[in-house]
Amino acid sequence: MAVEKKSRDLVTNRKARHDYHILETYEAGIALSGTEVKSLRAGKGNLKDSYAGVEKGELLLYNMHISPYEKGNIFNKDPLRTRKLLMHRREINRLFGLVKEKGVTLIPLRVYLNERGLVKVELAVAKGKTLYDRREDIKRKDAEREMEKAFKEYNMR
Known part of the structure:
Protein backbone atom coordinates (compact mmCIF):
# COMPACT_ATOMS: atom_id res chain seq x y z
CA MET A 1 0.00 0.00 0.00
CA ALA A 2 1.56 3.28 -1.13
CA VAL A 3 1.62 6.15 1.32
CA GLU A 4 0.98 9.51 -0.32
CA LYS A 5 3.41 12.20 0.76
CA LYS A 6 1.87 15.46 1.85
CA SER A 7 3.52 18.65 0.67
CA ARG A 8 2.34 22.23 0.48
CA ASP A 9 3.33 24.32 -2.53
CA LEU A 10 4.71 27.71 -1.56
CA VAL A 11 5.67 28.95 -5.04
CA THR A 12 5.13 27.43 -8.50
CA ASN A 13 6.63 28.25 -11.87
CA ARG A 14 3.63 27.74 -14.16
CA LYS A 15 5.37 29.20 -17.21
CA ALA A 16 8.16 26.58 -17.09
CA ARG A 17 6.01 23.75 -18.46
CA HIS A 18 4.84 26.06 -21.24
CA ASP A 19 8.32 27.17 -22.32
CA TYR A 20 10.35 23.96 -21.77
CA HIS A 21 10.28 20.22 -22.42
CA ILE A 22 10.79 18.65 -18.97
CA LEU A 23 13.26 15.74 -19.25
CA GLU A 24 13.83 14.83 -15.56
CA THR A 25 12.97 16.22 -12.14
CA TYR A 26 15.00 16.27 -8.92
CA GLU A 27 14.35 17.35 -5.35
CA ALA A 28 16.86 19.66 -3.68
CA GLY A 29 17.05 21.40 -0.34
CA ILE A 30 17.66 25.13 -0.26
CA ALA A 31 19.74 27.21 2.18
CA LEU A 32 17.52 30.04 3.44
CA SER A 33 17.53 32.45 6.35
CA GLY A 34 14.67 32.42 8.88
CA THR A 35 13.01 35.56 7.52
CA GLU A 36 13.07 34.11 3.99
CA VAL A 37 11.26 30.98 5.19
CA LYS A 38 8.62 33.12 6.92
CA SER A 39 8.19 35.20 3.79
CA LEU A 40 7.81 32.06 1.62
CA ARG A 41 5.21 30.64 4.03
CA ALA A 42 3.30 33.91 3.55
CA GLY A 43 3.38 33.33 -0.24
CA LYS A 44 5.84 36.11 -1.07
CA GLY A 45 8.12 34.23 -3.50
CA ASN A 46 8.51 34.31 -7.28
CA LEU A 47 10.24 31.83 -9.61
CA LYS A 48 9.45 33.65 -12.87
CA ASP A 49 12.92 34.10 -14.39
CA SER A 50 14.89 31.85 -12.08
CA TYR A 51 17.31 29.12 -13.11
CA ALA A 52 19.93 26.92 -11.48
CA GLY A 53 23.56 26.27 -12.37
CA VAL A 54 26.61 24.39 -11.18
CA GLU A 55 29.52 26.64 -10.21
CA LYS A 56 32.71 25.43 -8.46
CA GLY A 57 31.05 22.14 -7.58
CA GLU A 58 28.05 23.82 -5.91
CA LEU A 59 24.48 23.97 -7.16
CA LEU A 60 23.17 27.56 -7.08
CA LEU A 61 19.74 29.09 -7.71
CA TYR A 62 19.72 32.47 -9.47
CA ASN A 63 17.01 35.16 -9.77
CA HIS A 88 24.44 14.90 -2.90
CA ARG A 89 27.76 15.31 -4.73
CA ARG A 90 26.94 12.46 -7.13
CA GLU A 91 23.65 14.13 -8.13
CA ILE A 92 25.35 17.50 -8.63
CA ASN A 93 27.97 15.90 -10.89
CA ARG A 94 25.22 14.17 -12.89
CA LEU A 95 23.37 17.48 -13.33
CA PHE A 96 26.61 19.20 -14.36
CA GLY A 97 27.09 16.56 -17.08
CA LEU A 98 23.51 17.03 -18.32
CA VAL A 99 23.73 20.83 -18.35
CA LYS A 100 26.91 20.79 -20.46
CA GLU A 101 24.76 19.50 -23.35
CA LYS A 102 23.62 22.20 -25.76
CA GLY A 103 20.18 23.63 -25.02
CA VAL A 104 19.69 21.90 -21.66
CA THR A 105 19.13 23.97 -18.50
CA LEU A 106 18.02 23.58 -14.89
CA ILE A 107 14.69 25.22 -14.09
CA PRO A 108 12.96 25.28 -10.68
CA LEU A 109 9.36 24.10 -11.06
CA ARG A 110 8.13 24.67 -7.53
CA VAL A 111 9.18 25.44 -3.97
CA TYR A 112 7.29 23.49 -1.34
CA LEU A 113 7.24 22.34 2.27
CA ASN A 114 7.72 18.61 2.69
CA GLU A 115 6.01 16.52 5.36
CA ARG A 116 8.74 17.39 7.91
CA GLY A 117 8.32 21.15 7.36
CA LEU A 118 11.53 21.61 5.34
CA VAL A 119 11.61 23.89 2.30
CA LYS A 120 12.47 21.95 -0.87
CA VAL A 121 12.87 22.91 -4.54
CA GLU A 122 11.74 20.71 -7.42
CA LEU A 123 14.35 21.15 -10.16
CA ALA A 124 13.78 20.11 -13.75
CA VAL A 125 16.34 19.27 -16.39
CA ALA A 126 14.67 21.00 -19.33
CA LYS A 127 15.16 21.73 -23.00
CA GLY A 128 13.72 24.95 -24.42
CA LYS A 129 10.71 24.71 -26.71
CA THR A 130 10.73 26.48 -30.04
CA LEU A 131 7.85 28.71 -31.10
CA TYR A 132 6.67 25.89 -33.36
CA ASP A 133 6.51 23.45 -30.42
CA ARG A 134 4.49 25.91 -28.34
CA ARG A 135 2.00 26.39 -31.19
CA GLU A 136 1.68 22.61 -31.54
CA ASP A 137 0.92 22.29 -27.82
CA ILE A 138 -1.76 24.99 -28.04
CA LYS A 139 -3.34 23.26 -31.07
CA ARG A 140 -3.33 19.90 -29.30
CA LYS A 141 -4.91 21.33 -26.13
CA ASP A 142 -7.59 23.14 -28.17
CA ALA A 143 -8.39 19.93 -30.06
CA GLU A 144 -8.65 17.95 -26.81
CA ARG A 145 -10.93 20.62 -25.35
CA GLU A 146 -13.18 20.52 -28.43
CA MET A 147 -13.36 16.71 -28.33
CA GLU A 148 -14.22 16.79 -24.62
CA LYS A 149 -16.94 19.36 -25.26
CA ALA A 150 -18.42 17.37 -28.15
CA PHE A 151 -18.31 14.17 -26.10
CA LYS A 152 -20.08 15.89 -23.20
CA GLU A 153 -22.82 17.23 -25.51
CA TYR A 154 -23.26 13.78 -27.10
CA ASN A 155 -23.71 12.14 -23.69
CA MET A 156 -26.24 14.77 -22.57
CA ARG A 157 -28.73 13.61 -25.24
Missing part, protein backbone atom coordinates in the same frame (compact mmCIF):
# COMPACT_ATOMS: atom_id res chain seq x y z
CA MET A 64 14.54 33.65 -7.31
CA HIS A 65 12.76 36.60 -5.72
CA ILE A 66 11.73 36.34 -2.06
CA SER A 67 10.18 39.56 -0.77
CA PRO A 68 11.56 40.87 2.53
CA TYR A 69 9.59 39.75 5.59
CA GLU A 70 7.62 42.69 7.01
CA LYS A 71 8.67 42.06 10.61
CA GLY A 72 12.21 41.01 9.74
CA ASN A 73 13.96 44.43 9.96
CA ILE A 74 17.78 43.93 10.02
CA PHE A 75 17.58 40.17 9.46
CA ASN A 76 16.13 40.51 5.95
CA LYS A 77 18.40 39.48 3.06
CA ASP A 78 18.63 40.76 -0.51
CA PRO A 79 15.46 39.56 -2.33
CA LEU A 80 17.34 38.42 -5.47
CA ARG A 81 20.45 36.95 -3.85
CA THR A 82 21.97 33.72 -5.17
CA ARG A 83 20.88 30.79 -3.01
CA LYS A 84 22.67 27.49 -2.52
CA LEU A 85 20.81 24.29 -3.36
CA LEU A 86 21.60 21.19 -1.33
CA MET A 87 22.07 17.84 -3.10
Whole structure:
Protein backbone atom coordinates (compact mmCIF):
# COMPACT_ATOMS: atom_id res chain seq x y z
CA MET A 1 0.00 0.00 0.00
CA ALA A 2 1.56 3.28 -1.13
CA VAL A 3 1.62 6.15 1.32
CA GLU A 4 0.98 9.51 -0.32
CA LYS A 5 3.41 12.20 0.76
CA LYS A 6 1.87 15.46 1.85
CA SER A 7 3.52 18.65 0.67
CA ARG A 8 2.34 22.23 0.48
CA ASP A 9 3.33 24.32 -2.53
CA LEU A 10 4.71 27.71 -1.56
CA VAL A 11 5.67 28.95 -5.04
CA THR A 12 5.13 27.43 -8.50
CA ASN A 13 6.63 28.25 -11.87
CA ARG A 14 3.63 27.74 -14.16
CA LYS A 15 5.37 29.20 -17.21
CA ALA A 16 8.16 26.58 -17.09
CA ARG A 17 6.01 23.75 -18.46
CA HIS A 18 4.84 26.06 -21.24
CA ASP A 19 8.32 27.17 -22.32
CA TYR A 20 10.35 23.96 -21.77
CA HIS A 21 10.28 20.22 -22.42
CA ILE A 22 10.79 18.65 -18.97
CA LEU A 23 13.26 15.74 -19.25
CA GLU A 24 13.83 14.83 -15.56
CA THR A 25 12.97 16.22 -12.14
CA TYR A 26 15.00 16.27 -8.92
CA GLU A 27 14.35 17.35 -5.35
CA ALA A 28 16.86 19.66 -3.68
CA GLY A 29 17.05 21.40 -0.34
CA ILE A 30 17.66 25.13 -0.26
CA ALA A 31 19.74 27.21 2.18
CA LEU A 32 17.52 30.04 3.44
CA SER A 33 17.53 32.45 6.35
CA GLY A 34 14.67 32.42 8.88
CA THR A 35 13.01 35.56 7.52
CA GLU A 36 13.07 34.11 3.99
CA VAL A 37 11.26 30.98 5.19
CA LYS A 38 8.62 33.12 6.92
CA SER A 39 8.19 35.20 3.79
CA LEU A 40 7.81 32.06 1.62
CA ARG A 41 5.21 30.64 4.03
CA ALA A 42 3.30 33.91 3.55
CA GLY A 43 3.38 33.33 -0.24
CA LYS A 44 5.84 36.11 -1.07
CA GLY A 45 8.12 34.23 -3.50
CA ASN A 46 8.51 34.31 -7.28
CA LEU A 47 10.24 31.83 -9.61
CA LYS A 48 9.45 33.65 -12.87
CA ASP A 49 12.92 34.10 -14.39
CA SER A 50 14.89 31.85 -12.08
CA TYR A 51 17.31 29.12 -13.11
CA ALA A 52 19.93 26.92 -11.48
CA GLY A 53 23.56 26.27 -12.37
CA VAL A 54 26.61 24.39 -11.18
CA GLU A 55 29.52 26.64 -10.21
CA LYS A 56 32.71 25.43 -8.46
CA GLY A 57 31.05 22.14 -7.58
CA GLU A 58 28.05 23.82 -5.91
CA LEU A 59 24.48 23.97 -7.16
CA LEU A 60 23.17 27.56 -7.08
CA LEU A 61 19.74 29.09 -7.71
CA TYR A 62 19.72 32.47 -9.47
CA ASN A 63 17.01 35.16 -9.77
CA MET A 64 14.54 33.65 -7.31
CA HIS A 65 12.76 36.60 -5.72
CA ILE A 66 11.73 36.34 -2.06
CA SER A 67 10.18 39.56 -0.77
CA PRO A 68 11.56 40.87 2.53
CA TYR A 69 9.59 39.75 5.59
CA GLU A 70 7.62 42.69 7.01
CA LYS A 71 8.67 42.06 10.61
CA GLY A 72 12.21 41.01 9.74
CA ASN A 73 13.96 44.43 9.96
CA ILE A 74 17.78 43.93 10.02
CA PHE A 75 17.58 40.17 9.46
CA ASN A 76 16.13 40.51 5.95
CA LYS A 77 18.40 39.48 3.06
CA ASP A 78 18.63 40.76 -0.51
CA PRO A 79 15.46 39.56 -2.33
CA LEU A 80 17.34 38.42 -5.47
CA ARG A 81 20.45 36.95 -3.85
CA THR A 82 21.97 33.72 -5.17
CA ARG A 83 20.88 30.79 -3.01
CA LYS A 84 22.67 27.49 -2.52
CA LEU A 85 20.81 24.29 -3.36
CA LEU A 86 21.60 21.19 -1.33
CA MET A 87 22.07 17.84 -3.10
CA HIS A 88 24.44 14.90 -2.90
CA ARG A 89 27.76 15.31 -4.73
CA ARG A 90 26.94 12.46 -7.13
CA GLU A 91 23.65 14.13 -8.13
CA ILE A 92 25.35 17.50 -8.63
CA ASN A 93 27.97 15.90 -10.89
CA ARG A 94 25.22 14.17 -12.89
CA LEU A 95 23.37 17.48 -13.33
CA PHE A 96 26.61 19.20 -14.36
CA GLY A 97 27.09 16.56 -17.08
CA LEU A 98 23.51 17.03 -18.32
CA VAL A 99 23.73 20.83 -18.35
CA LYS A 100 26.91 20.79 -20.46
CA GLU A 101 24.76 19.50 -23.35
CA LYS A 102 23.62 22.20 -25.76
CA GLY A 103 20.18 23.63 -25.02
CA VAL A 104 19.69 21.90 -21.66
CA THR A 105 19.13 23.97 -18.50
CA LEU A 106 18.02 23.58 -14.89
CA ILE A 107 14.69 25.22 -14.09
CA PRO A 108 12.96 25.28 -10.68
CA LEU A 109 9.36 24.10 -11.06
CA ARG A 110 8.13 24.67 -7.53
CA VAL A 111 9.18 25.44 -3.97
CA TYR A 112 7.29 23.49 -1.34
CA LEU A 113 7.24 22.34 2.27
CA ASN A 114 7.72 18.61 2.69
CA GLU A 115 6.01 16.52 5.36
CA ARG A 116 8.74 17.39 7.91
CA GLY A 117 8.32 21.15 7.36
CA LEU A 118 11.53 21.61 5.34
CA VAL A 119 11.61 23.89 2.30
CA LYS A 120 12.47 21.95 -0.87
CA VAL A 121 12.87 22.91 -4.54
CA GLU A 122 11.74 20.71 -7.42
CA LEU A 123 14.35 21.15 -10.16
CA ALA A 124 13.78 20.11 -13.75
CA VAL A 125 16.34 19.27 -16.39
CA ALA A 126 14.67 21.00 -19.33
CA LYS A 127 15.16 21.73 -23.00
CA GLY A 128 13.72 24.95 -24.42
CA LYS A 129 10.71 24.71 -26.71
CA THR A 130 10.73 26.48 -30.04
CA LEU A 131 7.85 28.71 -31.10
CA TYR A 132 6.67 25.89 -33.36
CA ASP A 133 6.51 23.45 -30.42
CA ARG A 134 4.49 25.91 -28.34
CA ARG A 135 2.00 26.39 -31.19
CA GLU A 136 1.68 22.61 -31.54
CA ASP A 137 0.92 22.29 -27.82
CA ILE A 138 -1.76 24.99 -28.04
CA LYS A 139 -3.34 23.26 -31.07
CA ARG A 140 -3.33 19.90 -29.30
CA LYS A 141 -4.91 21.33 -26.13
CA ASP A 142 -7.59 23.14 -28.17
CA ALA A 143 -8.39 19.93 -30.06
CA GLU A 144 -8.65 17.95 -26.81
CA ARG A 145 -10.93 20.62 -25.35
CA GLU A 146 -13.18 20.52 -28.43
CA MET A 147 -13.36 16.71 -28.33
CA GLU A 148 -14.22 16.79 -24.62
CA LYS A 149 -16.94 19.36 -25.26
CA ALA A 150 -18.42 17.37 -28.15
CA PHE A 151 -18.31 14.17 -26.10
CA LYS A 152 -20.08 15.89 -23.20
CA GLU A 153 -22.82 17.23 -25.51
CA TYR A 154 -23.26 13.78 -27.10
CA ASN A 155 -23.71 12.14 -23.69
CA MET A 156 -26.24 14.77 -22.57
CA ARG A 157 -28.73 13.61 -25.24
